[in-house]
Amino acid sequence: MKIRSERDHMSAIERRIADFILDNAHLLRDYSSQQLASALGISQSSVVKFSQKLGFKGYPDLKYSIGEAVARAGNDPHSRPPAPEAADGFSQIAERLRASKAAAEEETWLANPQADIEAIVQLIDGAPKVFVYGLGDDGLYAREFAMRLSLLGMLTVHHADPILMMANLSAARPGDAMLVFSEFGKLPQLFQLSRQFQDMGGKVVSITRHSANPLRAHADASLVLCAHDPAPHVAQLLYRSSLQSLLDVVFVLLCHANPDRHRQLGVNLERIEHLIDS
Incomplete structure:
Protein backbone atom coordinates (compact mmCIF):
# COMPACT_ATOMS: atom_id res chain seq x y z
CA MET A 1 0.00 0.00 0.00
CA PRO A 77 -14.52 -8.80 7.81
CA HIS A 78 -17.64 -7.19 6.41
CA SER A 79 -17.20 -8.54 2.90
CA ARG A 80 -20.41 -10.44 3.42
CA PRO A 81 -23.35 -8.90 5.20
CA PRO A 82 -23.55 -10.37 8.71
CA ALA A 83 -26.73 -12.09 9.77
CA PRO A 84 -28.85 -9.83 11.98
CA GLU A 85 -28.32 -10.52 15.65
CA ALA A 86 -31.18 -10.92 18.04
CA ALA A 87 -30.29 -7.61 19.66
CA ASP A 88 -30.51 -5.79 16.33
CA GLY A 89 -33.99 -4.40 16.48
CA PHE A 90 -35.84 -2.22 14.05
CA SER A 91 -34.49 1.04 15.48
CA GLN A 92 -30.86 -0.10 15.28
CA ILE A 93 -31.17 -1.26 11.67
CA ALA A 94 -32.97 1.94 10.71
CA GLU A 95 -30.38 4.10 12.45
CA ARG A 96 -27.47 2.34 10.76
CA LEU A 97 -29.10 2.80 7.36
CA ARG A 98 -29.82 6.46 8.10
CA ALA A 99 -26.20 7.02 9.16
CA SER A 100 -24.89 5.22 6.07
CA LYS A 101 -27.09 7.34 3.81
CA ALA A 102 -25.94 10.54 5.48
CA ALA A 103 -22.28 9.53 5.11
CA ALA A 104 -22.74 8.59 1.44
CA GLU A 105 -24.49 11.88 0.69
CA GLU A 106 -21.71 13.83 2.43
CA GLU A 107 -19.03 12.01 0.44
CA THR A 108 -20.99 12.64 -2.75
CA TRP A 109 -21.20 16.34 -1.95
CA LEU A 110 -17.44 16.54 -1.30
CA ALA A 111 -16.70 14.69 -4.55
CA ASN A 112 -18.63 17.27 -6.61
CA PRO A 113 -17.03 20.72 -6.30
CA GLN A 114 -19.43 23.64 -6.19
CA ALA A 115 -17.89 25.16 -9.32
CA ASP A 116 -18.50 21.94 -11.27
CA ILE A 117 -22.15 21.76 -10.22
CA GLU A 118 -22.75 25.43 -11.04
CA ALA A 119 -21.16 24.96 -14.48
CA ILE A 120 -23.46 21.99 -15.17
CA VAL A 121 -26.50 24.01 -14.05
CA GLN A 122 -25.45 26.81 -16.41
CA LEU A 123 -24.97 24.32 -19.25
CA ILE A 124 -28.44 22.80 -18.76
CA ASP A 125 -30.13 26.18 -18.30
CA GLY A 126 -28.63 27.54 -21.51
CA ALA A 127 -29.26 24.49 -23.70
CA PRO A 128 -31.98 24.80 -26.39
CA LYS A 129 -32.81 21.11 -25.84
CA VAL A 130 -31.86 18.68 -23.12
CA PHE A 131 -31.56 14.98 -23.98
CA VAL A 132 -31.85 12.63 -20.99
CA TYR A 133 -30.89 8.96 -21.33
CA GLY A 134 -30.47 5.92 -19.12
CA LEU A 135 -31.04 2.18 -19.43
CA GLY A 136 -32.38 -0.31 -16.88
CA ASP A 137 -32.54 1.07 -13.34
CA ASP A 138 -30.71 4.17 -14.54
CA GLY A 139 -33.63 4.77 -16.87
CA LEU A 140 -35.96 5.23 -13.90
CA TYR A 141 -33.84 8.05 -12.50
CA ALA A 142 -33.42 9.57 -15.96
CA ARG A 143 -37.18 9.55 -16.58
CA GLU A 144 -37.95 11.23 -13.26
CA PHE A 145 -35.38 13.97 -13.79
CA ALA A 146 -36.51 14.52 -17.38
CA MET A 147 -40.01 15.11 -16.05
CA ARG A 148 -38.69 17.69 -13.58
CA LEU A 149 -36.89 19.52 -16.38
CA SER A 150 -40.08 19.50 -18.46
CA LEU A 151 -41.98 21.08 -15.57
CA LEU A 152 -39.50 23.96 -15.72
CA GLY A 153 -40.54 24.54 -19.33
CA MET A 154 -37.39 23.02 -20.85
CA LEU A 155 -37.61 21.20 -24.15
CA THR A 156 -36.63 17.73 -22.97
CA VAL A 157 -36.06 14.58 -25.04
CA HIS A 158 -36.17 11.31 -23.13
CA HIS A 159 -36.25 7.66 -24.22
CA ALA A 160 -35.25 4.41 -22.52
CA ASP A 161 -35.00 2.51 -25.81
CA PRO A 162 -31.52 2.63 -27.40
CA ILE A 163 -32.96 2.51 -30.93
CA LEU A 164 -35.24 5.50 -30.28
CA MET A 165 -32.39 7.28 -28.54
CA MET A 166 -30.21 6.87 -31.60
CA ALA A 167 -33.00 8.08 -33.89
CA ASN A 168 -33.45 11.19 -31.76
CA LEU A 169 -29.87 12.24 -32.41
CA SER A 170 -31.05 13.66 -35.73
CA ALA A 171 -32.73 16.44 -33.72
CA ALA A 172 -29.52 17.37 -31.87
CA ARG A 173 -27.96 20.77 -32.56
CA PRO A 174 -24.82 22.55 -31.34
CA GLY A 175 -25.41 23.86 -27.82
CA ASP A 176 -27.80 21.08 -26.81
CA ALA A 177 -27.02 19.15 -23.64
CA MET A 178 -27.25 15.43 -22.92
CA LEU A 179 -27.51 13.93 -19.44
CA VAL A 180 -26.45 10.28 -19.44
CA PHE A 181 -27.33 8.18 -16.40
CA SER A 182 -25.17 5.06 -16.05
CA GLU A 183 -24.22 3.74 -12.61
CA PHE A 184 -20.95 2.15 -13.73
CA GLY A 185 -20.45 4.10 -16.97
CA LYS A 186 -19.53 1.03 -19.01
CA LEU A 187 -22.56 0.43 -21.25
CA PRO A 188 -21.24 0.62 -24.83
CA GLN A 189 -24.60 1.83 -26.18
CA LEU A 190 -24.53 4.96 -24.03
CA PHE A 191 -20.86 5.60 -24.68
CA GLN A 192 -21.41 5.43 -28.46
CA LEU A 193 -24.47 7.64 -28.15
CA SER A 194 -22.61 10.30 -26.19
CA ARG A 195 -19.69 10.35 -28.65
CA GLN A 196 -22.04 10.86 -31.60
CA PHE A 197 -23.85 13.60 -29.70
CA GLN A 198 -20.54 15.39 -29.12
CA ASP A 199 -19.68 15.04 -32.81
CA MET A 200 -22.86 17.01 -33.53
CA GLY A 201 -21.76 19.85 -31.27
CA GLY A 202 -23.63 18.88 -28.12
CA LYS A 203 -22.26 18.74 -24.58
CA VAL A 204 -22.48 15.54 -22.52
CA VAL A 205 -22.91 15.37 -18.75
CA SER A 206 -22.34 11.90 -17.25
CA ILE A 207 -23.94 10.76 -13.99
CA THR A 208 -22.06 7.70 -12.69
CA ARG A 209 -20.44 6.23 -9.61
CA HIS A 210 -17.23 7.88 -8.44
CA SER A 211 -15.00 5.53 -10.39
CA ALA A 212 -12.89 5.54 -13.52
CA ASN A 213 -15.13 4.61 -16.46
CA PRO A 214 -15.30 5.32 -20.21
CA LEU A 215 -18.45 7.43 -20.06
CA ARG A 216 -17.12 9.75 -17.38
CA ALA A 217 -13.68 9.98 -18.99
CA HIS A 218 -15.05 11.31 -22.28
CA ALA A 219 -17.92 13.45 -20.96
CA ASP A 220 -17.69 17.24 -21.07
CA ALA A 221 -18.78 17.38 -17.42
CA SER A 222 -19.69 14.83 -14.79
CA LEU A 223 -21.63 14.30 -11.60
CA VAL A 224 -20.32 11.45 -9.42
CA LEU A 225 -21.94 9.36 -6.69
CA CYS A 226 -20.24 7.85 -3.63
CA ALA A 227 -22.17 4.87 -2.28
CA HIS A 228 -20.09 1.97 -0.95
CA ASP A 229 -21.23 -0.85 1.29
CA PRO A 230 -20.26 -4.56 1.42
CA ALA A 231 -23.94 -5.54 1.35
CA PRO A 232 -25.12 -5.15 -2.29
CA HIS A 233 -28.70 -4.29 -1.35
CA VAL A 234 -27.51 -1.54 1.00
CA ALA A 235 -25.01 -0.20 -1.56
CA GLN A 236 -27.85 0.15 -4.07
CA LEU A 237 -29.96 2.07 -1.55
CA LEU A 238 -27.04 4.38 -0.79
CA TYR A 239 -26.54 4.98 -4.51
CA ARG A 240 -30.19 5.87 -4.99
CA SER A 241 -30.19 8.15 -1.95
CA SER A 242 -27.01 9.96 -3.02
CA LEU A 243 -28.25 10.32 -6.59
CA GLN A 244 -31.59 11.76 -5.51
CA SER A 245 -29.90 14.21 -3.15
CA LEU A 246 -27.51 15.44 -5.83
CA LEU A 247 -30.24 15.77 -8.47
CA ASP A 248 -32.38 17.70 -6.00
CA VAL A 249 -29.57 20.23 -5.58
CA VAL A 250 -29.22 20.60 -9.35
CA PHE A 251 -32.98 21.05 -9.75
CA VAL A 252 -33.24 23.72 -7.03
CA LEU A 253 -30.27 25.59 -8.51
CA LEU A 254 -32.00 25.53 -11.90
CA CYS A 255 -35.10 27.04 -10.29
CA HIS A 256 -33.04 29.87 -8.78
CA ALA A 257 -30.92 30.41 -11.89
CA ASN A 258 -33.85 31.41 -14.07
CA PRO A 259 -36.93 33.22 -12.63
CA ASP A 260 -38.93 32.50 -15.80
CA ARG A 261 -38.41 28.76 -15.37
CA HIS A 262 -39.42 29.02 -11.71
CA ARG A 263 -42.61 30.79 -12.77
CA GLN A 264 -43.28 28.14 -15.41
CA LEU A 265 -42.88 25.43 -12.76
CA GLY A 266 -45.67 27.05 -10.73
CA VAL A 267 -47.92 27.26 -13.80
CA ASN A 268 -47.34 23.61 -14.73
CA LEU A 269 -47.89 22.35 -11.19
CA GLU A 270 -51.16 24.26 -11.04
CA ARG A 271 -52.28 22.75 -14.36
CA ILE A 272 -51.46 19.26 -13.09
CA GLU A 273 -53.42 19.89 -9.90
CA HIS A 274 -56.47 21.00 -11.92
CA LEU A 275 -56.15 17.92 -14.15
CA ILE A 276 -56.08 15.61 -11.14
CA ASP A 277 -58.99 17.32 -9.41
CA SER A 278 -61.20 17.41 -12.52
Missing part, protein backbone atom coordinates in the same frame (compact mmCIF):
# COMPACT_ATOMS: atom_id res chain seq x y z
CA LYS A 2 1.37 3.43 -0.99
CA ILE A 3 0.58 4.89 2.44
CA ARG A 4 2.94 2.45 4.14
CA SER A 5 5.80 3.14 1.73
CA GLU A 6 5.44 6.93 2.07
CA ARG A 7 5.00 7.00 5.86
CA ASP A 8 8.63 7.74 6.73
CA HIS A 9 8.53 10.92 4.64
CA MET A 10 5.36 12.28 6.24
CA SER A 11 4.83 14.99 8.85
CA ALA A 12 3.63 14.11 12.35
CA ILE A 13 -0.02 14.81 11.51
CA GLU A 14 0.24 12.88 8.24
CA ARG A 15 1.71 9.88 10.09
CA ARG A 16 -1.24 9.95 12.51
CA ILE A 17 -3.65 9.83 9.58
CA ALA A 18 -1.62 7.12 7.87
CA ASP A 19 -1.43 4.96 11.00
CA PHE A 20 -5.16 5.24 11.59
CA ILE A 21 -5.93 4.24 8.01
CA LEU A 22 -3.48 1.33 8.07
CA ASP A 23 -4.90 0.03 11.34
CA ASN A 24 -8.55 0.53 10.36
CA ALA A 25 -8.59 0.11 6.57
CA HIS A 26 -11.54 -2.30 6.69
CA LEU A 27 -13.57 0.27 8.66
CA LEU A 28 -12.73 3.32 6.56
CA ARG A 29 -15.89 2.93 4.47
CA ASP A 30 -17.87 4.12 7.51
CA TYR A 31 -15.83 7.29 7.96
CA SER A 32 -16.46 10.58 6.18
CA SER A 33 -13.56 13.00 6.01
CA GLN A 34 -15.09 15.01 8.87
CA GLN A 35 -15.57 11.92 11.01
CA LEU A 36 -11.98 10.84 10.39
CA ALA A 37 -10.74 14.31 11.28
CA SER A 38 -12.81 14.33 14.48
CA ALA A 39 -11.52 10.89 15.47
CA LEU A 40 -7.93 12.13 15.17
CA GLY A 41 -8.54 15.62 16.58
CA ILE A 42 -7.38 17.37 13.41
CA SER A 43 -8.96 19.59 10.76
CA GLN A 44 -10.91 18.25 7.82
CA SER A 45 -8.59 20.12 5.47
CA SER A 46 -5.65 18.07 6.83
CA VAL A 47 -7.42 14.89 5.69
CA VAL A 48 -8.08 16.38 2.24
CA LYS A 49 -4.47 17.57 1.87
CA PHE A 50 -3.21 14.15 2.98
CA SER A 51 -5.29 12.52 0.22
CA GLN A 52 -4.07 14.95 -2.42
CA LYS A 53 -0.43 14.52 -1.37
CA LEU A 54 -0.80 10.81 -2.15
CA GLY A 55 -1.97 11.68 -5.65
CA PHE A 56 -5.74 11.44 -5.16
CA LYS A 57 -8.25 14.10 -6.17
CA GLY A 58 -9.65 14.08 -2.66
CA TYR A 59 -10.66 11.92 0.28
CA PRO A 60 -13.47 10.07 -1.58
CA ASP A 61 -10.92 8.84 -4.16
CA LEU A 62 -8.53 7.74 -1.40
CA LYS A 63 -11.29 5.90 0.46
CA TYR A 64 -12.50 4.19 -2.72
CA SER A 65 -8.96 3.04 -3.56
CA ILE A 66 -8.42 1.66 -0.06
CA GLY A 67 -11.77 -0.12 -0.18
CA GLU A 68 -10.78 -1.83 -3.42
CA ALA A 69 -7.40 -2.83 -1.97
CA VAL A 70 -9.04 -4.31 1.13
CA ALA A 71 -11.54 -6.23 -1.00
CA ARG A 72 -8.78 -7.66 -3.20
CA ALA A 73 -6.80 -8.71 -0.16
CA GLY A 74 -9.85 -10.41 1.33
CA ASN A 75 -9.24 -8.74 4.68
CA ASP A 76 -12.58 -7.06 5.03
